[in-house]
Amino acid sequence: MYANYQWDFSWIADEMPLFGMAAWISIKILLLAGVLSLAMGLCIGQGLLSKRWYVFAPLRVWVELFRLTPPLLQIVLIYFLLPLVTGLRLPAFEAGVIALSLNYSAFFSEVFRAGVLSLGKGQSEAGAAMGMTAFQVLKRVIYPQAIRRMLPPITNMLVNLTKDTSLLTIIGVAELFNVSQSVSARSFKNVEVLLVLAVFYLVINVPLSYVANRLYARQTIRI
Protein backbone atom coordinates (compact mmCIF):
# COMPACT_ATOMS: atom_id res chain seq x y z
CA MET A 1 0.00 0.00 0.00
CA TYR A 2 2.81 2.40 0.91
CA ALA A 3 4.56 1.58 -2.33
CA ASN A 4 1.81 3.14 -4.37
CA TYR A 5 1.22 6.14 -2.14
CA GLN A 6 -0.42 8.84 -4.20
CA TRP A 7 1.65 12.00 -3.96
CA ASP A 8 -0.58 15.02 -4.09
CA PHE A 9 0.80 18.54 -4.29
CA SER A 10 -2.33 20.03 -5.81
CA TRP A 11 -3.00 22.05 -2.64
CA ILE A 12 0.19 24.10 -3.09
CA ALA A 13 -1.26 26.76 -5.35
CA ASP A 14 -4.06 27.53 -2.90
CA GLU A 15 -1.87 27.57 0.19
CA MET A 16 1.12 29.41 -1.26
CA PRO A 17 0.01 32.90 -0.10
CA LEU A 18 -0.36 31.57 3.43
CA PHE A 19 3.07 29.93 3.31
CA GLY A 20 4.54 33.13 1.93
CA MET A 21 3.13 35.17 4.80
CA ALA A 22 4.36 32.60 7.31
CA ALA A 23 7.82 32.62 5.73
CA TRP A 24 7.93 36.40 6.09
CA ILE A 25 7.03 36.08 9.78
CA SER A 26 9.78 33.46 10.28
CA ILE A 27 12.28 35.74 8.56
CA LYS A 28 11.15 38.66 10.71
CA ILE A 29 11.72 36.55 13.83
CA LEU A 30 15.16 35.57 12.53
CA LEU A 31 16.16 39.16 11.75
CA LEU A 32 14.81 40.71 14.96
CA ALA A 33 16.06 37.98 17.30
CA GLY A 34 19.35 37.85 15.39
CA VAL A 35 20.05 41.58 15.74
CA LEU A 36 18.82 41.75 19.34
CA SER A 37 20.74 38.69 20.50
CA LEU A 38 23.94 39.84 18.79
CA ALA A 39 23.68 43.27 20.42
CA MET A 40 22.93 41.78 23.83
CA GLY A 41 25.60 39.13 23.39
CA LEU A 42 28.20 41.80 22.61
CA CYS A 43 27.40 43.73 25.81
CA ILE A 44 27.10 40.63 28.01
CA GLY A 45 30.29 39.14 26.54
CA GLN A 46 32.14 42.34 27.37
CA GLY A 47 30.72 42.26 30.89
CA LEU A 48 31.83 38.65 31.34
CA LEU A 49 35.39 39.82 30.70
CA SER A 50 35.23 42.37 33.51
CA LYS A 51 37.62 41.94 36.42
CA ARG A 52 34.95 43.16 38.87
CA TRP A 53 33.07 40.26 40.43
CA TYR A 54 29.85 42.23 40.83
CA VAL A 55 29.80 42.71 37.05
CA PHE A 56 30.77 39.28 35.79
CA ALA A 57 29.19 37.09 38.48
CA PRO A 58 25.52 38.06 37.94
CA LEU A 59 26.04 37.99 34.17
CA ARG A 60 27.57 34.54 34.39
CA VAL A 61 24.52 33.26 36.31
CA TRP A 62 22.20 34.93 33.79
CA VAL A 63 24.04 33.40 30.83
CA GLU A 64 24.11 29.90 32.31
CA LEU A 65 20.40 30.12 33.09
CA PHE A 66 19.58 30.66 29.43
CA ARG A 67 22.31 28.44 28.06
CA LEU A 68 21.47 25.37 30.12
CA THR A 69 17.66 25.27 29.97
CA PRO A 70 15.61 24.32 26.88
CA PRO A 71 14.68 27.25 24.64
CA LEU A 72 11.19 25.80 24.31
CA LEU A 73 10.76 26.11 28.06
CA GLN A 74 12.02 29.70 28.00
CA ILE A 75 9.55 30.64 25.28
CA VAL A 76 6.60 29.19 27.16
CA LEU A 77 7.74 30.66 30.46
CA ILE A 78 8.19 34.16 29.10
CA TYR A 79 4.83 34.07 27.34
CA PHE A 80 2.82 32.69 30.26
CA LEU A 81 4.83 33.57 33.35
CA LEU A 82 5.68 37.18 32.57
CA PRO A 83 2.03 38.33 32.68
CA LEU A 84 1.55 36.56 36.02
CA VAL A 85 4.60 38.21 37.59
CA THR A 86 4.50 41.66 36.02
CA GLY A 87 0.92 42.00 34.85
CA LEU A 88 2.36 42.87 31.45
CA ARG A 89 0.93 40.71 28.68
CA LEU A 90 3.07 40.60 25.55
CA PRO A 91 1.72 39.45 22.19
CA ALA A 92 3.02 35.99 21.23
CA PHE A 93 5.29 37.32 18.47
CA GLU A 94 7.03 39.83 20.76
CA ALA A 95 7.32 37.35 23.65
CA GLY A 96 8.78 34.75 21.31
CA VAL A 97 11.31 37.16 19.81
CA ILE A 98 12.40 38.23 23.29
CA ALA A 99 12.77 34.63 24.46
CA LEU A 100 14.84 33.62 21.44
CA SER A 101 16.95 36.79 21.76
CA LEU A 102 17.70 36.06 25.40
CA ASN A 103 18.54 32.45 24.65
CA TYR A 104 20.83 33.26 21.73
CA SER A 105 22.44 36.22 23.49
CA ALA A 106 23.73 33.74 26.07
CA PHE A 107 25.50 31.77 23.34
CA PHE A 108 26.68 34.86 21.46
CA SER A 109 28.14 36.33 24.65
CA GLU A 110 30.36 33.26 24.88
CA VAL A 111 31.40 33.69 21.25
CA PHE A 112 32.34 37.33 21.84
CA ARG A 113 34.11 36.58 25.10
CA ALA A 114 36.14 33.76 23.57
CA GLY A 115 36.95 35.85 20.49
CA VAL A 116 38.37 38.67 22.60
CA LEU A 117 40.31 36.24 24.81
CA SER A 118 41.77 34.46 21.79
CA LEU A 119 43.84 37.58 21.04
CA GLY A 120 45.92 37.50 24.20
CA LYS A 121 46.76 40.39 26.50
CA GLY A 122 49.63 41.82 24.45
CA GLN A 123 47.47 43.53 21.85
CA SER A 124 45.27 45.39 24.33
CA GLU A 125 48.35 46.34 26.35
CA ALA A 126 49.95 47.79 23.24
CA GLY A 127 46.86 49.94 22.72
CA ALA A 128 46.63 50.92 26.38
CA ALA A 129 50.32 51.83 26.54
CA MET A 130 49.72 54.31 23.70
CA GLY A 131 47.12 56.09 25.82
CA MET A 132 44.05 54.60 24.14
CA THR A 133 40.89 54.42 26.23
CA ALA A 134 39.36 51.00 26.88
CA PHE A 135 36.72 51.73 24.24
CA GLN A 136 39.33 52.76 21.66
CA VAL A 137 41.27 49.58 22.35
CA LEU A 138 38.17 47.48 21.70
CA LYS A 139 37.14 49.39 18.60
CA ARG A 140 40.53 49.88 16.93
CA VAL A 141 42.59 46.92 18.15
CA ILE A 142 40.53 44.03 19.50
CA TYR A 143 37.31 43.77 17.50
CA PRO A 144 38.76 44.31 14.00
CA GLN A 145 40.91 41.24 14.65
CA ALA A 146 38.52 39.19 16.76
CA ILE A 147 35.56 39.60 14.41
CA ARG A 148 37.28 37.48 11.79
CA ARG A 149 37.54 34.60 14.21
CA MET A 150 34.00 35.15 15.48
CA LEU A 151 32.23 35.18 12.11
CA PRO A 152 32.09 31.41 11.51
CA PRO A 153 30.55 30.60 14.92
CA ILE A 154 28.19 33.57 14.59
CA THR A 155 26.86 32.47 11.20
CA ASN A 156 26.49 28.95 12.53
CA MET A 157 24.38 30.24 15.38
CA LEU A 158 22.23 32.22 12.93
CA VAL A 159 21.60 29.04 10.93
CA ASN A 160 20.45 27.44 14.18
CA LEU A 161 18.26 30.43 14.93
CA THR A 162 16.42 29.96 11.62
CA LYS A 163 15.54 26.44 12.70
CA ASP A 164 14.58 27.54 16.20
CA THR A 165 12.06 30.10 14.91
CA SER A 166 9.82 27.02 14.55
CA LEU A 167 9.70 26.75 18.35
CA LEU A 168 7.40 29.78 18.49
CA THR A 169 4.63 27.58 17.15
CA ILE A 170 4.09 26.46 20.76
CA ILE A 171 2.73 29.88 21.71
CA GLY A 172 0.77 30.19 18.48
CA VAL A 173 2.90 32.52 16.39
CA ALA A 174 1.84 32.06 12.74
CA GLU A 175 5.33 31.25 11.47
CA LEU A 176 6.21 28.53 8.94
CA PHE A 177 5.91 25.50 11.19
CA ASN A 178 2.67 26.64 12.76
CA VAL A 179 1.06 27.38 9.38
CA SER A 180 2.22 24.05 7.98
CA GLN A 181 0.29 22.32 10.75
CA SER A 182 -2.89 24.16 9.78
CA VAL A 183 -2.37 23.33 6.13
CA SER A 184 -1.84 19.66 7.02
CA ALA A 185 -5.04 19.61 9.00
CA ARG A 186 -6.96 21.11 6.12
CA SER A 187 -5.51 19.10 3.26
CA PHE A 188 -4.70 15.79 5.01
CA LYS A 189 -1.44 15.82 3.02
CA ASN A 190 0.89 15.80 6.03
CA VAL A 191 3.94 14.36 4.32
CA GLU A 192 3.78 16.67 1.34
CA VAL A 193 3.28 19.68 3.59
CA LEU A 194 6.30 18.79 5.69
CA LEU A 195 8.44 18.38 2.58
CA VAL A 196 7.39 21.81 1.34
CA LEU A 197 8.15 23.17 4.81
CA ALA A 198 11.66 21.71 4.63
CA VAL A 199 12.20 23.48 1.31
CA PHE A 200 11.28 26.82 2.91
CA TYR A 201 13.83 26.39 5.69
CA LEU A 202 16.45 25.36 3.15
CA VAL A 203 15.76 28.43 1.05
CA ILE A 204 16.56 30.59 4.07
CA ASN A 205 19.49 28.59 5.44
CA VAL A 206 21.38 27.40 2.38
CA PRO A 207 22.49 30.96 1.43
CA LEU A 208 23.26 31.72 5.09
CA SER A 209 25.34 28.59 5.42
CA TYR A 210 27.07 29.30 2.09
CA VAL A 211 28.12 32.72 3.38
CA ALA A 212 29.35 31.07 6.61
CA ASN A 213 31.49 28.61 4.67
CA ARG A 214 32.89 31.33 2.44
CA LEU A 215 33.85 33.43 5.46
CA TYR A 216 35.43 30.42 7.10
CA ALA A 217 37.47 29.61 4.00
CA ARG A 218 38.60 33.21 3.67
CA GLN A 219 39.74 33.26 7.25
CA THR A 220 41.83 30.10 6.99
CA ILE A 221 43.61 31.49 3.96
CA ARG A 222 44.45 34.79 5.61
CA ILE A 223 45.91 33.50 8.83
Place this chain on the structure above:
Amino acid sequence: MVVEAADSRPEGLPSTVVVEVRDLHKSFGTVEVLKGIDLEVDEGEVVVIVGRSGSGKSTLLRCLNLLERPTSGSVSILGEEITSGRSNLFKVRRQIGMVFQHFELFPHRTAIENVMEGPYIVLGVGKAEARDLASALLEKVGLSHRADQYPNQLSGGEKQRVAIARALALNPRIMLFDEPTSSLDPELKGEVLDTMRQLALEGMTMIVVTHEMTFARRVANRALFIDDGVVVEQGHPEDILRAPSTEQLKRFLNVLFWGENP
Protein backbone atom coordinates in the same frame (compact mmCIF):
# COMPACT_ATOMS: atom_id res chain seq x y z
CA MET B 1 76.33 47.16 48.96
CA VAL B 2 74.82 49.72 46.65
CA VAL B 3 77.03 51.79 44.42
CA GLU B 4 75.84 55.30 43.67
CA ALA B 5 75.01 55.99 40.05
CA ALA B 6 77.72 57.66 38.10
CA ASP B 7 76.54 60.91 36.59
CA SER B 8 77.87 61.05 33.08
CA ARG B 9 76.13 64.28 32.16
CA PRO B 10 78.33 67.27 31.33
CA GLU B 11 78.52 69.58 34.28
CA GLY B 12 76.45 72.72 34.41
CA LEU B 13 73.37 71.25 32.75
CA PRO B 14 70.33 71.32 35.02
CA SER B 15 68.87 67.86 35.52
CA THR B 16 65.18 67.19 35.56
CA VAL B 17 63.89 64.04 37.20
CA VAL B 18 61.35 62.54 34.82
CA VAL B 19 60.74 59.21 36.55
CA GLU B 20 60.59 58.86 40.30
CA VAL B 21 59.79 55.57 41.97
CA ARG B 22 59.45 55.34 45.75
CA ASP B 23 59.32 52.12 47.78
CA LEU B 24 57.52 50.22 45.04
CA HIS B 25 55.99 46.88 45.96
CA LYS B 26 54.10 44.56 43.68
CA SER B 27 52.59 41.21 44.53
CA PHE B 28 50.83 38.72 42.31
CA GLY B 29 48.62 36.81 44.69
CA THR B 30 50.88 35.72 47.51
CA VAL B 31 54.09 36.12 45.50
CA GLU B 32 55.88 39.39 46.11
CA VAL B 33 57.71 40.26 42.89
CA LEU B 34 58.94 43.75 43.75
CA LYS B 35 60.06 44.31 47.32
CA GLY B 36 60.65 48.01 47.67
CA ILE B 37 62.23 49.63 44.62
CA ASP B 38 63.50 53.21 44.57
CA LEU B 39 64.51 54.73 41.28
CA GLU B 40 65.08 58.17 39.87
CA VAL B 41 65.72 58.76 36.20
CA ASP B 42 66.86 62.13 34.86
CA GLU B 43 65.85 63.54 31.54
CA GLY B 44 68.11 62.20 28.77
CA GLU B 45 69.40 59.32 30.83
CA VAL B 46 69.62 55.81 29.40
CA VAL B 47 69.10 53.25 32.15
CA VAL B 48 69.38 49.53 31.56
CA ILE B 49 67.80 47.07 33.93
CA VAL B 50 69.38 43.65 34.06
CA GLY B 51 68.58 40.57 36.09
CA ARG B 52 67.59 36.94 35.90
CA SER B 53 64.22 36.06 34.43
CA GLY B 54 61.65 36.28 37.18
CA SER B 55 63.69 38.85 39.08
CA GLY B 56 60.96 41.49 38.62
CA LYS B 57 62.66 43.70 36.03
CA SER B 58 59.82 43.56 33.50
CA THR B 59 57.27 44.07 36.25
CA LEU B 60 59.13 47.20 37.37
CA LEU B 61 59.03 48.55 33.80
CA ARG B 62 55.33 47.76 33.47
CA CYS B 63 54.59 49.60 36.71
CA LEU B 64 55.98 52.80 35.17
CA ASN B 65 53.01 53.17 32.81
CA LEU B 66 50.65 51.24 35.06
CA LEU B 67 50.23 48.22 32.82
CA GLU B 68 50.68 46.68 36.25
CA ARG B 69 49.16 48.39 39.29
CA PRO B 70 51.69 48.58 42.12
CA THR B 71 50.57 47.04 45.40
CA SER B 72 52.10 49.95 47.31
CA GLY B 73 54.58 52.75 46.82
CA SER B 74 54.48 55.58 44.33
CA VAL B 75 55.43 56.25 40.73
CA SER B 76 55.75 59.80 39.43
CA ILE B 77 56.15 60.61 35.77
CA LEU B 78 57.21 64.12 34.79
CA GLY B 79 56.35 65.30 38.28
CA GLU B 80 52.87 63.81 38.30
CA GLU B 81 52.16 61.00 40.71
CA ILE B 82 50.33 58.47 38.58
CA THR B 83 49.71 56.03 41.41
CA SER B 84 47.58 58.53 43.31
CA GLY B 85 44.51 57.74 41.21
CA ARG B 86 43.88 61.42 40.55
CA SER B 87 46.07 61.74 37.49
CA ASN B 88 44.84 61.36 33.93
CA LEU B 89 46.42 58.03 33.05
CA PHE B 90 45.63 58.32 29.34
CA LYS B 91 47.43 61.65 29.15
CA VAL B 92 50.45 60.37 31.05
CA ARG B 93 50.72 57.27 28.87
CA ARG B 94 50.97 59.41 25.74
CA GLN B 95 54.25 60.75 27.11
CA ILE B 96 55.66 57.26 27.62
CA GLY B 97 56.42 55.12 24.59
CA MET B 98 56.65 51.40 25.13
CA VAL B 99 58.32 48.69 23.04
CA PHE B 100 57.44 45.07 23.79
CA GLN B 101 59.39 41.84 23.55
CA HIS B 102 56.88 40.40 21.09
CA PHE B 103 56.45 43.66 19.13
CA GLU B 104 52.64 43.67 19.45
CA LEU B 105 52.16 45.43 16.14
CA PHE B 106 48.52 45.53 15.07
CA PRO B 107 48.40 42.71 12.48
CA HIS B 108 45.34 44.10 10.68
CA ARG B 109 47.12 47.35 9.83
CA THR B 110 50.07 48.05 7.54
CA ALA B 111 53.37 49.31 8.91
CA ILE B 112 52.50 52.94 8.23
CA GLU B 113 48.97 52.51 9.62
CA ASN B 114 50.48 51.10 12.81
CA VAL B 115 52.61 54.21 13.18
CA MET B 116 49.68 56.51 12.33
CA GLU B 117 47.41 54.95 14.92
CA GLY B 118 48.75 56.94 17.88
CA PRO B 119 48.65 60.42 16.35
CA TYR B 120 45.37 59.76 14.53
CA ILE B 121 43.38 58.06 17.30
CA VAL B 122 45.01 59.17 20.54
CA LEU B 123 46.17 62.67 19.69
CA GLY B 124 43.37 63.41 17.22
CA VAL B 125 45.69 64.64 14.48
CA GLY B 126 44.22 64.69 10.95
CA LYS B 127 44.74 61.61 8.82
CA ALA B 128 46.97 63.31 6.23
CA GLU B 129 49.14 64.88 8.90
CA ALA B 130 49.39 61.57 10.76
CA ARG B 131 50.48 59.87 7.53
CA ASP B 132 53.21 62.46 6.92
CA LEU B 133 54.48 62.07 10.47
CA ALA B 134 54.37 58.27 10.18
CA SER B 135 56.31 58.19 6.93
CA ALA B 136 58.96 60.49 8.40
CA LEU B 137 59.32 58.11 11.35
CA LEU B 138 59.49 55.05 9.12
CA GLU B 139 62.26 56.78 7.20
CA LYS B 140 64.04 57.45 10.49
CA VAL B 141 64.03 53.74 11.32
CA GLY B 142 65.01 52.89 7.74
CA LEU B 143 61.76 51.26 6.67
CA SER B 144 60.19 53.66 4.17
CA HIS B 145 60.20 50.90 1.57
CA ARG B 146 58.13 48.66 3.85
CA ALA B 147 55.40 51.21 4.67
CA ASP B 148 52.56 49.34 2.99
CA GLN B 149 53.46 45.84 4.16
CA TYR B 150 51.47 44.06 6.82
CA PRO B 151 53.35 42.96 9.96
CA ASN B 152 53.33 39.29 8.93
CA GLN B 153 55.28 40.30 5.80
CA LEU B 154 58.08 41.87 7.88
CA SER B 155 61.08 40.25 9.54
CA GLY B 156 61.34 40.31 13.32
CA GLY B 157 63.88 43.14 13.27
CA GLU B 158 61.70 45.17 10.92
CA LYS B 159 58.66 44.59 13.11
CA GLN B 160 60.50 45.87 16.15
CA ARG B 161 61.71 48.97 14.29
CA VAL B 162 58.12 49.67 13.20
CA ALA B 163 57.10 49.22 16.85
CA ILE B 164 59.73 51.78 17.88
CA ALA B 165 58.44 54.19 15.22
CA ARG B 166 54.89 53.61 16.46
CA ALA B 167 55.91 54.50 20.02
CA LEU B 168 57.82 57.59 18.82
CA ALA B 169 54.78 58.82 16.88
CA LEU B 170 53.23 60.11 20.09
CA ASN B 171 56.33 62.24 20.62
CA PRO B 172 56.99 60.72 24.04
CA ARG B 173 59.32 62.16 26.69
CA ILE B 174 60.30 58.70 27.95
CA MET B 175 60.74 55.38 26.15
CA LEU B 176 60.41 52.01 27.85
CA PHE B 177 61.90 48.91 26.20
CA ASP B 178 60.89 45.51 27.55
CA GLU B 179 63.50 43.03 26.27
CA PRO B 180 63.25 44.49 22.75
CA THR B 181 65.70 42.04 21.17
CA SER B 182 64.94 38.88 23.16
CA SER B 183 62.69 37.30 20.57
CA LEU B 184 64.95 38.16 17.63
CA ASP B 185 67.44 35.97 15.82
CA PRO B 186 71.03 37.06 16.59
CA GLU B 187 71.59 38.56 13.14
CA LEU B 188 68.49 40.75 13.50
CA LYS B 189 69.30 42.20 16.91
CA GLY B 190 71.83 44.66 15.50
CA GLU B 191 69.40 46.71 13.45
CA VAL B 192 67.13 47.19 16.46
CA LEU B 193 70.00 48.05 18.79
CA ASP B 194 71.34 50.55 16.21
CA THR B 195 67.94 52.25 16.11
CA MET B 196 67.93 52.43 19.90
CA ARG B 197 71.47 53.78 20.02
CA GLN B 198 70.48 56.50 17.55
CA LEU B 199 67.56 57.40 19.79
CA ALA B 200 69.85 57.61 22.82
CA LEU B 201 72.22 59.90 20.94
CA GLU B 202 69.30 62.23 20.23
CA GLY B 203 68.83 62.61 23.97
CA MET B 204 65.76 60.42 24.53
CA THR B 205 65.21 59.27 28.08
CA MET B 206 65.24 55.48 27.90
CA ILE B 207 64.67 52.69 30.35
CA VAL B 208 65.66 49.36 28.84
CA VAL B 209 65.20 45.88 30.23
CA THR B 210 67.75 43.83 28.32
CA HIS B 211 70.34 41.10 28.30
CA GLU B 212 72.47 42.95 25.71
CA MET B 213 75.56 43.76 27.75
CA THR B 214 77.36 45.40 24.83
CA PHE B 215 74.48 47.79 24.37
CA ALA B 216 74.47 48.43 28.13
CA ARG B 217 78.18 49.24 28.19
CA ARG B 218 78.25 51.39 25.07
CA VAL B 219 74.98 53.27 25.30
CA ALA B 220 73.65 53.34 28.84
CA ASN B 221 74.56 55.89 31.51
CA ARG B 222 73.50 53.59 34.28
CA ALA B 223 72.86 49.92 34.87
CA LEU B 224 70.53 48.57 37.50
CA PHE B 225 70.85 44.98 38.63
CA ILE B 226 67.66 43.61 40.10
CA ASP B 227 67.53 40.31 41.92
CA ASP B 228 64.61 38.84 43.79
CA GLY B 229 62.63 42.08 43.66
CA VAL B 230 65.26 44.49 44.98
CA VAL B 231 67.93 46.66 43.38
CA VAL B 232 71.10 44.82 44.35
CA GLU B 233 73.64 46.94 42.55
CA GLN B 234 73.64 50.00 40.33
CA GLY B 235 76.18 52.26 38.75
CA HIS B 236 77.88 53.10 35.50
CA PRO B 237 77.62 50.03 33.24
CA GLU B 238 81.37 50.01 32.55
CA ASP B 239 82.01 49.78 36.27
CA ILE B 240 79.45 47.35 37.57
CA LEU B 241 79.33 45.03 34.56
CA ARG B 242 83.13 44.78 34.39
CA ALA B 243 83.77 44.67 38.09
CA PRO B 244 80.61 43.65 39.93
CA SER B 245 80.87 44.10 43.65
CA THR B 246 78.12 41.71 44.71
CA GLU B 247 78.16 37.94 44.52
CA GLN B 248 74.71 37.89 42.86
CA LEU B 249 75.76 40.11 39.96
CA LYS B 250 79.01 38.16 39.53
CA ARG B 251 77.03 34.94 39.32
CA PHE B 252 74.47 36.47 36.94
CA LEU B 253 77.17 37.75 34.57
CA ASN B 254 78.94 34.41 34.65
CA VAL B 255 75.80 32.58 33.64
CA LEU B 256 75.07 35.18 30.98
CA PHE B 257 78.51 35.05 29.36
CA TRP B 258 79.55 31.47 29.93
CA GLY B 259 76.20 29.78 30.41
CA GLU B 260 77.20 28.10 33.64
CA ASN B 261 77.22 28.60 37.36
CA PRO B 262 80.74 29.04 38.75
